[in-house]
Amino acid sequence: MTNGQLHRRPDSPAPQPGSRDTLGSPAGGDHLLFLAEALRTFHDTGALAPSGTELVNALVVPATSRPNRPISVLEVGAGTGVVTRRLAQVLRPGDRLHVVEANPRFAERLREDPVLAARRPGVELRLSVCRVEELPKTGEGTPIQEATTEGPGATPRPERRYDVIVSGLPFTNFGPARVRDILDLYLRLLAPDGELTYFGYLGTTTARTLTSGPRRGARHRAVVRLLRRFEATYGLGERTVWRNLPPARAYLLRSPTPAPAPAAPNR
Template identity: 80%
Template sequence: MTTEQLHASPDSLPQQHSSYDPHPPHDRHGSPHGGDHLLFLAEALRTFHDTGALAPSGPALVNALVVPATSRPNRPISVLEVGAGTGVVTRRLAQVLRPGDRLHVVEANPRFADRLREDPVLAARRPGVGLRLSTCRVEELPEAAAGPEDGGGNERYDVIVSGLPFTNFEPALVRDILDLYLRLLTPGGELTYFGYLGTTTARTLTSGPRRGARHRAVVRLLRRFEATYGLGERTVWRNLPPARAHLLRAPGPYA
């Protein structure tokens, strides 16, 4: 995985199969169901704290987030997606993964999880690509425990793609989730997540000083995490709203 690949345009992302269309028909219209944007908006208005946006990520941001799954070793890999929403990233992952790969999708919102279970793109994934869906928060997974003595599993992931709205959370929770991601990654495994541009100013102006201070504390925590583990970032101006995708790597050599 190189920083150049993170900054690559959507049409120049590595393609593992000659049949891979970086803009498949379902994605060109945003959803194989035609109602994902309406569902996303309804859930955002109902539970904005957990959804964190008013629309699914656009194609350019999706491409930036799935880069680690397209630049990979020549062996099966295990991918964890956290906060899948209506599945725009999930569908892209299902298209680029190879037989023998495993995709574990974690989505706490039961309405989004039901939509993912019905998704025809996921159902039509390549034979041999394993898919598991957990309707819970990532910290509730059995493998999230510190170790086998605490009831945790041995599952580890080569790639984690996080869609969680970190700046909506308390700093302590964000720290716990980031630490969990590091525990769940294999040595040298890679993590991507994103944040929207301009949110610090907007939160301060619209939410008052207390929420503004919490927001700034989360941003400082993320910047420290990125300074320690970051490989690069990509600003996606064509997303609504514009966003910045971050690529990070867990310590250790990648097998």
């Protein structure tokens, strides 16, 4: 992942002078909601503030460096929608964006978001209110501006493949077994040569060891080792974003290309 890849695509809309930042909501509403939910459910939220602009740009690289055809994007753990809004800006007619958010308060914010409502015509945007592990059972969600959503009791549908997955899940808040299941699911959901981005905050291993005791510290280190092995196998690059709060590192990975089928023997 290079700095050059993070430049705005020439045909993507730029914020107008004097307008509010399209990654945020008016009057700091995103930050207030995010903080409230972080204090209420920090294990699933994993941060005290939404991702900053530089981190958002690093996470959406695969959607801006893309083939010249419609693509399908899955965003997991959308929160208040800072990444979702950026994806909605860069996607083109014919593209599909499927958003998965388990927190119903965040999901409601997404359904009411004016930036998402004003996306380009022809960009399909759907929402599933569930954990990503439940996604194969819940189908592809409902249009994001509709009042209804699909949950764990919905009719199962075949798994869909995605060209891009952007994950905002706080992996180091989870146990190793759950992280392994999610990473395996991402590989299953990605199309061949599909790309995945996610991020982690810097310094969390030391902080977790000092503040949570040896047992949680050991669990945290086990998750970090699992992620490093995953990145060593599938990684394309990483970018450190010092200006985020807290500083973070974004990772870019690619799913493997299937091996060609063996040639039929000559008869």
